[in-house]
Amino acid sequence: MFEAAVIKMIGMGILETLYMVFVSSAIAYLIGLPLGIILVITDKNGIHPMVAINKTLGFVVNIVRSVPFIILLITILPFTRLVVGTTYGANATVVPLIVSAAPFIARMVEASIKEVPEGVIEAAKAMGASTFQIIWKVLIPEAMPSLITGSAIAITTILGYSAMSGFVGGGGLGDIAIRYGYHRYQTDIMLVTVVILVIIVQLIQDIGLKLALKKDKRIS
Amino acid sequence: MDGREVIVKIRDLDKTYYSKYGKTHALKDINLDIYKGEIFGIIGLSGAGKSTLVRCINFLELPTKGEVIFDGLSLSSLTEKELRKARTSMGMIFQQFNLLAQRNALDNVCFPLEIAGVSRAKARERALELLELVGIADKAKSYPSQLSGGQQQRVAIARALATNPKILLCDEATSALDPNTTSSILELLRDINQKLGITIIIITHQMSVIERLCQRVAIIDKSYIAELGKVTDVFTNPQSEIAKELILSHGIKDISFTNERGRKLRIVFDGRSTYEPIISNIVLEAKAPVNILYADTRNIDGKAVGEMVIQLPEDELLSSNIIAYLKQININFMEVEENV
Numbered sequence A: 001m002f003e004a005a006v007i008k009m010i011g012m013g014i015l016e017t018l019y020m021v022f023v024s025s026a027i028a029y030l031i032g033l034p035l036g037i038i039l040v041i042t043d044k045n046g047i048h049p050m051v052a053i054n055k056t057l058g059f060v061v062n063i064v065r066s067v068p069f070i071i072l073l074i075t076i077l078p079f080t081r082l083v084v085g086t087t088y089g090a091n092a093t094v095v096p097l098i099v100s101a102a103p104f105i106a107r108m109v110e111a112s113i114k115e116v117p118e119g120v121i122e123a124a125k126a127m128g129a130s131t132f133q134i135i136w137k138v139l140i141p142e143a144m145p146s147l148i149t150g151s152a153i154a155i156t157t158i159l160g161y162s163a164m165s166g167f168v169g170g171g172g173l174g175d176i177a178i179r180y181g182y183h184r185y186q187t188d189i190m191l192v193t194v195v196i197l198v199i200i201v202q203l204i205q206d207i208g209l210k211l212a213l214k215k216d217k218r219i220s
Numbered sequence B: 001m002d003g004r005e006v007i008v009k010i011r012d013l014d015k016t017y018y019s020k021y022g023k024t025h026a027l028k029d030i031n032l033d034i035y036k037g038e039i040f041g042i043i044g045l046s047g048a049g050k051s052t053l054v055r056c057i058n059f060l061e062l063p064t065k066g067e068v069i070f071d072g073l074s075l076s077s078l079t080e081k082e083l084r085k086a087r088t089s090m091g092m093i094f095q096q097f098n099l100l101a102q103r104n105a106l107d108n109v110c111f112p113l114e115i116a117g118v119s120r121a122k123a124r125e126r127a128l129e130l131l132e133l134v135g136i137a138d139k140a141k142s143y144p145s146q147l148s149g150g151q152q153q154r155v156a157i158a159r160a161l162a163t164n165p166k167i168l169l170c171d172e173a174t175s176a177l178d179p180n181t182t183s184s185i186l187e188l189l190r191d192i193n194q195k196l197g198i199t200i201i202i203i204t205h206q207m208s209v210i211e212r213l214c215q216r217v218a219i220i221d222k223s224y225i226a227e228l229g230k231v232t233d234v235f236t237n238p239q240s241e242i243a244k245e246l247i248l249s250h251g252i253k254d255i256s257f258t259n260e261r262g263r264k265l266r267i268v269f270d271g272r273s274t275y276e277p278i279i280s281n282i283v284l285e286a287k288a289p290v291n292i293l294y295a296d297t298r299n300i301d302g303k304a305v306g307e308m309v310i311q312l313p314e315d316e317l318l319s320s321n322i323i324a325y326l327k328q329i330n331i332n333f334m335e336v337e338e339n340v
Helices: A005-042 A051-066 A069-075 A075-082 A089-114 A116-126 A131-168 A173-182 A188-217 B049-056 B081-086 B105-115 B121-132 B149-161 B179-196 B205-215 B229-237 B243-251 B278-286 B316-328
Strands: B006-019 B022-035 B039-044 B065-070 B090-095 B166-172 B197-203 B215-219 B225-229 B264-269 B293-302 B303-311 B332-335
Touching: A005 A051, A005 A089, A005 A173, A005 A188, A051 A089, A051 B049, A069 A075, A069 A089, A069 A131, A075 A089, A089 A131, A089 B039, A116 A131, A116 B090, A116 B264, A131 A173, A131 A188, A131 B105, A173 A188, A173 B215, A173 B229, B006 B049, B006 B197, B022 B197, B039 B205, B049 B166, B081 B090, B090 B149, B105 B121, B105 B149, B105 B293, B121 B149, B149 B166, B149 B179, B166 B179, B179 B197, B197 B205, B205 B229, B215 B229, B215 B243, B225 B229, B225 B243, B229 B243, B229 B264, B243 B316, B264 B316, B278 B316
Parallel strands: B039 B197, B039 B215, B090 B166, B166 B197
Antiparallel strands: B006 B022, B006 B065, B215 B225, B264 B303, B264 B332, B293 B303
């Protein structure tokens, strides 16, 4: 149905999309996970209350989260150029994806960690656990199923953002969809990319849920 | 008991919570000595401050004023690190068990040992021993969600004992359990107290738990200690209003005496007169019939103790004869008001 060149292009698009999504997810988690944990423990009812830090972090997270991705992408172009040396292609998209996703992930992590019952944390404290031990041995393992479910949501959201970056030549499937579907009216190519995006989202969501279920010992 | 060694000493302890709605006094002027090896009960209605008190003992709640001295250490003088170390000598169990849901029974018991830096192999060995002790070694690989409430509490007890604590704090440990399971957990606690010699401090709102397990009790009411003493003394001869309420209400609360005419007495058997036929004697001596409205006897700390509510004849003379006789044979009794 398509020429070999088109198929090759779509194949490259898939790889580029996966590259952008997974690299930015990984780095965004490296930032967002600790951030989310800090948001929980420095809360005034947390295990290590530091209200000033908590309020400041919460404020910064909210600010970044309220900027729509496509606007953030353009706003931070100078920063992107500074970091990766270009504003085009997959590598250039990774930067705004991380900036945008990290605060979002922090909030997801915060919500997951807050699901750990107070009593369990209290029991750990009563046993003489330090703040670090509570984080490492109680909060993260106990919240793990919820963290995994959250990561599936985060990764699919990042996938959606990555497609948007096609508008500024960000590479990947979104780029193809916009270039061929929007600028050249080649609806068939656009449809194929959309179908592939849908399949990728389904796969990530499915794997995430299955992993979370498998991990969760609360349901036997 | 003055010759016994004190393990927990609480002096002039106050706990005040400040919020935007003002001050709340959770605890006021608490003074307590808890002896090594005893089972000590703290009872009160909900909101009386007993949960706060037990959390002040291991400093999960910091007292606003006063001191807690555990095994010779003043907890307020300790650094954060020293306090964590002291806590490993204080086990704690809870109403909701508070097990780690993502760890199996064995790994739950290993948890405090991991925290204390015990090697994995040693921790597992010790954990298995403890699961054996609490009678659920066969459930070592089960997760909390696969265990019943009683089994979960057994795991929690094993976990609390893992670091060889000197005291075990029990915060409403049986309140979420059915009566049979409650009995078996109370037996286990008694067993542990006798086998290991560990001091047990029990917080509860159930008088029956105190009766069956504790040697001494403190009754907390509206942030103060209203009454303190041996369980047998407090039970047979309650002094404070709250003690009377807790003891009376425990068995009698479901029975209404308001329709019965004549004076009603609550007679308490304190174990001295277990083998005397008191009611028969009353009838024979005072030559008057009595009506038994309620009776309950049980084993408290090895003594047969019970209570009975009797209705006296409407005739003033006959009823005063009965009261005179009760005074003569030195039986504890009190008049029951219309609205118990």
